[in-house]
């Protein structure tokens with residue numbers, strides 16, 4: 469049998485190793501594969517950055533490569549990559565009905581189920597419970613409150629001897645993660661990049677206020693280096709005890725509370741702050757799906773693996789071991805899942821109200837739209853372009869792109 473593989477990011481590798489062992493045993497049991505064959509199904513590690521990963525996938529898929537059978541795809545990609553994956557419906561036997569309907573709809577393009585939901589993601593505010601208690605602060609309701617608390621604790625802790633302390637870390641590098649952060653800021657002020665029918669709405673007072681606010685953090689409560697941070701850089705600073713607040717995805721919970729983490733037991737999670745009294749809490753919807761390449765030489769076996777990896781039992785195991793958010797609603801009531809992730813109990817409204825990036829309405833154009841957006845935002849954060857100028861130019865670019 470040829471070599472087959474699944475594309476996964478670095479931090480998933482350990483989980484993957486164990487999962488693969490079980491999946492192989494299952495596959496082998498089902499199909500009577502020999503030991504020799506079972507060892508020939510490696511995983512390929514891929515870049516952590518969603519943006520770099522898409523570039524790699526596009527290369528492999530455009531070449532019609534049969535090296536990879538199963539792809540881990542971002543929630544924003546079904547439209548972009550639709551021509552490369554098989555319809556999983558003939559293999560799923562209706563199993564998708566147990567998953568969040570909105571995600572299944574997201575993964576269904578032109579009537580084809582192009583990917584099974586694997587885990588979902590929402591942007592969350594992580595905070596140091598111990599530090600907030602020490603300074604008599606409550607988790608912030610608005611960005612202005614966050615900024616005040618962050619500055620106060622950062623100052624106090626620096627005076628007390630930790631000169632590495634920062635108030636707030638997040639993802640400011642020019643990549644898809646910045647799009648996720650900036651969509652949240654703008655949505656928290658009730659603005660949007662595009663409206664539901666795909667009209668460009670980004671040049672708004674809400675967006676201007678959101679970007680002005682965020683650029684004010686850089687160099688004050690957030691290090692200049694945040695302009696180059698992805699998820700793992702932000703987690704590194706927070707987990708080593710050098711940040712009061714962090715914006716990140718749920719996976720950071722399991723790692724921040726691991727036995728070797730300096731902040732284990734000291735972390736709280738809450739909704740991201742509102743954009744002022746009239747604003748709203750916002751969370752970008754993220755998440756990952758599993759899809760089978762059209763070019764796979766073993767589509768049945770690959771689809772079988774996808775169906776196994778997305779089962780309730782497997783999602784439960786990953787939720788407990790890695791705080792990966794299940795896409796099967798009943799698991800949010802599972803006592804063992806909740807014991808490992810107490811914050812899951814409050815995630816219902818956050819998941820239900822999460823803001824989607826405009827990938828469905830823009831389809832194959834989404835990567836270009838997002839790239840133009842994060843470039844404009846990055847220029848504002850780096851203070852190389854004033855917000856009104858960056859937004860006006862972005863508005864023109866997006867309108868041209870989507871004409």
Ligand code: GLC
Nearest residue numbers: 518542543589644645754755
């Ligand atoms: C997370 C999300 C994904 C998003 C990415 C950005 O992995 O699940 O949807 O695109 O972060 O960095």
